[in-house]
Amino acid sequence: MHSKTILIVDDEPRTRLGLQKNLNAWANGNYHVLTASNGEEAIGIMTNQRVHILITDIQMPEITGLELLQIAKEQDIHPVIIVISAYSEFKYAQEALRLGVINYLLKPISKKALIEAVEDAVQTVEKQERAGMIEKVVDKKLVTADTQNSTNPEAIREAIEYINQNLKNELSQKEVADHVHLNPSYLSVLFKEHVKFTFSEYVTRRRIQRAKELLISTNLPIYDIAEESGYKTPKYFIKIFKELEGMTPSAYRKNNNERAF
Template sequence: MNILIADDERFIREGIKRTIGQISPEHQVFVAERAEEAVKIMEEQRIHIVLTDILMPGMSGLEFMKISKRRYPYVKWIVISAHSEFSYAQEAVRLGARDYLLKPIGKTKLTELIDSLATEIQQDNHISRQGERLRTSLRFLREGVFQRLASGLDIGNLDLEPFIEDYNQFSLVLIQLDSGDRSVRLEHFIVENVLSELIDLHGRGFVASYDRQSLLGLVTLADNIRVEQFQEEVKAHLTHYLKIPFQIIHSGLCYDFNTVPLVVKRMREASASQAPRLEPMKGSGEKAIDVALHYIKEHFYEDLSLEKMASVVFLNPAYFSQLFKQKTGQGYKEYVTSLRLEQAKLLLLNPKLKLADIAERVGYQDMRHFTQMFRKKYQLTPTEYRQQESINIQMSKGSPPQ
């Protein structure tokens, strides 16, 4: 059985790997620091179990699981996290995770879980596994044939009739990634899965890799869906997930498979001459931070963890943190703390308010923690600050008459 551990913390992934090696040396364990490495391993190995950290740079564990489920439906997923947020656990279960483990992961719990899943995998029906392999092989064959056809290459004596009988009319959707010279394996994987899922949702069709930086979708949409609407939905989803520029263009309605090579050629020519490529997360990311800043000012007294705030504006936490610092010049936690303590200074000017009430009003349930944070920032305790300001106010009024 093959197990993949995806976690950006080296000591966590190596620790889990070492533990599995001790309790179940017969299993082969692979490790990945980022989602991109994990995607590469899953493409090259038949992985049975994935343990993924909920917060990884670039793409969260939940996003990684969500876009992988369609392509790898047989994989058992376990989400690991340093956070006990119920919303995370709830979303993980909704996406099909078998368990949600909090760090540090106990050896006993891990042993029980791996043994349970190993038994389940062994009991999987052999015929089902054979059927899965057959479906996968047919998918690769179909996409390979379509790729050659779209590129204008010879497909030999292959009879296309069974291949195209369900597509009397169809549209082509071309997505091109712009990353310079760097690898786009992860982005390629994201586009393939997002586009495939939306095709299944709104009609029928499939996605083929056209070249290293381009993917081509063939879709016959439901009667109530226009291809322009479909394109906008694809664009919205990819803008959320991708961190590099991309471009999307559709062919309109087509009726003849023999015209596919010509249509694709024209789409690529149109793409090359079109307006600048879409910059995902640039404008939308900046707008998201503006929304976040407004939200923070209105809700600074509530629980405002980085993860919760990122979910409010639909960004993954690592990327939200990066954008936030670019926009404000401060780390997220530092910004929220400063805002709360500045508000506390104003409240301390009211002598009728108790310190415990002020702490609660600015988001601190623990009076001791509030005092520590205040002293760290201003080198005074809240009480000392209140006394100092009281003296300053008295002095500003002038000395009383003799």
């Protein structure tokens, strides 16, 4: 897991370096704490790398803090934002909130207030990343099936629960039918009618969703992910994954890992 980046933007060297010193002591190496002396420099940094938390002064020459936030928004750059200012006028706070600021700190900033604001921002970053991961992993057709599951016959609900709990194992229709005390042919008809997938389609989609979760959230090698998702050989796993997702598991991992760190 790569460390995250905090960017401090302030035209006053003393304030800028004081904030950086306090945050470096707090971060203990877990965060990169960068600084910029003006809005233009800040945009340059945010264009070239992911900034997770932006701490910016409002009153700066040339590009103000609020203008910086507007430019970032227009360029589709969305860090979690903390604004600092020596000015307490409500109009600034109001505009800052409109631009997505989560905290508004007045100078002089106490170390306690700074750390509390940054810890809140870290929690916000983590929530956003979890939401982003869920969105990327989720199979919308499975979500639809899950939404309707509560109205399914009990045998189908039990079958789905059994499948979900045994994805790693070899799953046959007969095994699941035996578990829910149904004839395999009848289970097949019932499953298609209520879940809108064939038995094998549902199992495949569930396994690939499990694989996507592991690809994004772990560093496990493809071989292990194939096994954890119920595939005996990586070659067959890669083939099925590519059919469903349009890319190999390795490409999927690379594309999605670039998003967050």
